[in-house]
Amino acid sequence: MAFLRLRDLSVEFSIYQGSSRSLKKALLATSTQGNLARDALDRINVRALNGLNLDIENGDRLALIGPNGAGKSTLLKVLAGIYEPTQGRVMASGKVSAILDASVGLNPDATGRENIILRGMYMDIHPREMRAHADEVAEFTDLGHYLDMPVRTYSAGMMIRLAFAITTCIPPEILVMDEWLTAGDAHFLGKAQQRMAEFVRGSSILVLASHSMELLEQWCNRGIFLDQGRVVAMGGIKDVIAAYKRHIDAPHPPARAAAVS
Amino acid sequence: MLNIGELAPAPSRTTQAAADVVEGLDKSWLWMALAVQDIKLRYRGSILGPFWITVSTAVMVGVMGVLYARLFRAEVAVYLPFLTVGLVVWQFVSTVITEGCSTFLAVQGIIHQVRMPFSLHAYRLVYRNLLVLAHNLAIVPIVLVIFGAPLDWRVITVLPAFLLLAVNAVWVSMLFGMVSARFRDVPPIVMSFLQVAFFVTPIFWSPDLLGVWKPLAELNPLFAAIDVVRAPLLGVAPATYSWLVLVMTTMVGGCASFALFARFRSRIAFWV
Numbered sequence: 001m002a003f004l005r006l007r008d009l010s011v012e013f014s015i016y017q018g019s020s021r022s023l024k025k026a027l028l029a030t031s032t033q034g035n036l037a038r039d040a041l042d043r044i045n046v047r048a049l050n051g052l053n054l055d056i057e058n059g060d061r062l063a064l065i066g067p068n069g070a071g072k073s074t075l076l077k078v079l080a081g082i083y084e085p086t087q088g089r090v091m092a093s094g095k096v097s098a099i100l101d102a103s104v105g106l107n108p109d110a111t112g113r114e115n116i117i118l119r120g121m122y123m124d125i126h127p128r129e130m131r132a133h134a135d136e137v138a139e140f141t142d143l144g145h146y147l148d149m150p151v152r153t154y155s156a157g158m159m160i161r162l163a164f165a166i167t168t169c170i171p172p173e174i175l176v177m178d179e180w181l182t183a184g185d186a187h188f189l190g191k192a193q194q195r196m197a198e199f200v201r202g203s204s205i206l207v208l209a210s211h212s213m214e215l216l217e218q219w220c221n222r223g224i225f226l227d228q229g230r231v232v233a234m235g236g237i238k239d240v241i242a243a244y245k246r247h248i249d250a251p252h253p254p255a256r257a258a259a260v261s
Numbered sequence: 262m263l264n265i266g267e268l269a270p271a272p273s274r275t276t277q278a279a280a281d282v283v284e285g286l287d288k289s290w291l292w293m294a295l296a297v298q299d300i301k302l303r304y305r306g307s308i309l310g311p312f313w314i315t316v317s318t319a320v321m322v323g324v325m326g327v328l329y330a331r332l333f334r335a336e337v338a339v340y341l342p343f344l345t346v347g348l349v350v351w352q353f354v355s356t357v358i359t360e361g362c363s364t365f366l367a368v369q370g371i372i373h374q375v376r377m378p379f380s381l382h383a384y385r386l387v388y389r390n391l392l393v394l395a396h397n398l399a400i401v402p403i404v405l406v407i408f409g410a411p412l413d414w415r416v417i418t419v420l421p422a423f424l425l426l427a428v429n430a431v432w433v434s435m436l437f438g439m440v441s442a443r444f445r446d447v448p449p450i451v452m453s454f455l456q457v458a459f460f461v462t463p464i465f466w467s468p469d470l471l472g473v474w475k476p477l478a479e480l481n482p483l484f485a486a487i488d489v490v491r492a493p494l495l496g497v498a499p500a501t502y503s504w505l506v507l508v509m510t511t512m513v514g515g516c517a518s519f520a521l522f523a524r525f526r527s528r529i530a531f532w533v
Binding site for chain 1 (some may be wrong): 447
């Protein structure tokens with residue numbers, strides 16, 4: 001049975017800019033005294049997630065809700081194994097697949113057909129297995145002879161069709177997704193909706209981050225509302241959306257005050 | 262991601278780093294395919310394909326071989342094979358060091374979007390450069406046949422030599438990749454160092470020319486890397502310390518690189 005469990009999880013990282021990117025400055029800074037060192041290395045520490053506890057069980061369709069900078073993307077990346085927590089633990093059973101940016105691994109100089117195999121490799125799918133799906137993917141894109149041309153000649157819409165068709169051809173056990181399906185003509189969007197529904201049905205767990213409440217209500221049964229790296233509300237999707245709406249309508253958001261420590 | 266039960270203790274940093282190195286090796290199909298793809302795309306649209314590498318090296322060796330034989334007052338038949346092997350190995354070594362500075366920076370888009378063992382990016386880089394090396398090596402038998410090198414059984418020692426070079430290439434690309442991801446002024450520093458190293462290392466000149474200073478040049482690990490391949494192909498014994506220096510470099514560098522990787526592996530995703 002697939003599951004994802006987070007225990008007391010925090011993610012903290014430094015943002016390096018300017019002189020903190022320099023080895024020369026770092027070496028010079030460490031040879032001077034304490035306070036100066038901190039000034040010379042102008043690092044900013046960010047606590048993106050703060051003491052999260054979360055159980056995601058088999059069959060859960062979890063929505064991540066929250067304002068910009070709430071930690072949604074960081075949480076998705078932690079669940080996908082891209083970021084490792086600074087404190088606490090992630091326990092996972094099942095293969096996690098993340099769709100954060102559908103065009104990752106697409107090579108502009110390779111043809112559409114080559115990119116089907118190539119993108120598959122980045123999704124940890126062996127070319128042998130991917131070849132079995134290549135025709136189905138090619139047909140879904142409706143790109144015809146464009147598939148034999150380099151991807152850099154594609155329009156943005158064509159690129160999204162290709163990326164979408166490839167990423168949704170094999171449902172993973174645990175699917176972690178950022179909302180990204182935005183472009184495409186009406187006909188394609190209709191087809192895409194249907195394919196997406198099948199794709200999501202095929203996986204045991206879905207974690208979806210989005211700003212669109214309609215989308216989240218359509219796809220998810222549970223939700224968590226994050227703000228400043230902490231969980232503000234957790235529960236059934238309708239309740240969490242209601243809590244979020246109350247929060248953004250409130251003149252002095254209570255969650256924000258509570259997060260200040 | 263690993264299957265971890267609730268009660269199992271969290272694995273240590275060293276265990277996780279070792280698991281990364283092994284998991285990367287286990288996905289050899291992936292880095293081999295990606296490396297082949299890299300080479301294919303780099304030479305797409307050219308008639309000779311990857312053999313452009315071979316042709317450009319041949320031209321360089323031909324021109325430099327004749328010119329420098331004259332400058333050093335050496336026989337072309339002796340000097341040209343010496344220079345050919347030296348340059349071919351140097352190109353491998355220097356490209357691994359240069360590209361090693363962007364082991365992780367070059368694939369930051371992937372690191373931010375997909376979980377993969379970090380070692381996989383190093384294996385891909387090394388394998389790609391081994392493929393380039395294989396294309397370049399095509400010149401060597403031609404040169405050796407033309408100038409009739411006196412080969413003997415010792416020529417088989419090039420096999421362990423290449424193996425050691427590959428192992429060194431892995432730790433170099435991991436170490437330089439990490440340091441450059443954190444400190445962005447490292448790649449230009451390494452570049453200027455390499456330019457100097459090309460002239461200081463006995464690649465196109467023999468350490469014999471140094472007289473009493475000869476042992477100093479022979480302790481240079483870059484020379485050792487070239488010598489263990491070059492000497493057996495020219496039918497001579499490698500310099501006294503070459504194998505020792507190379508084995509020591511492999512062990513010390515490998516340990517340092519792994520220690521740093523174990524300590525900072527989880528930060529790489531935030532650095533790039």
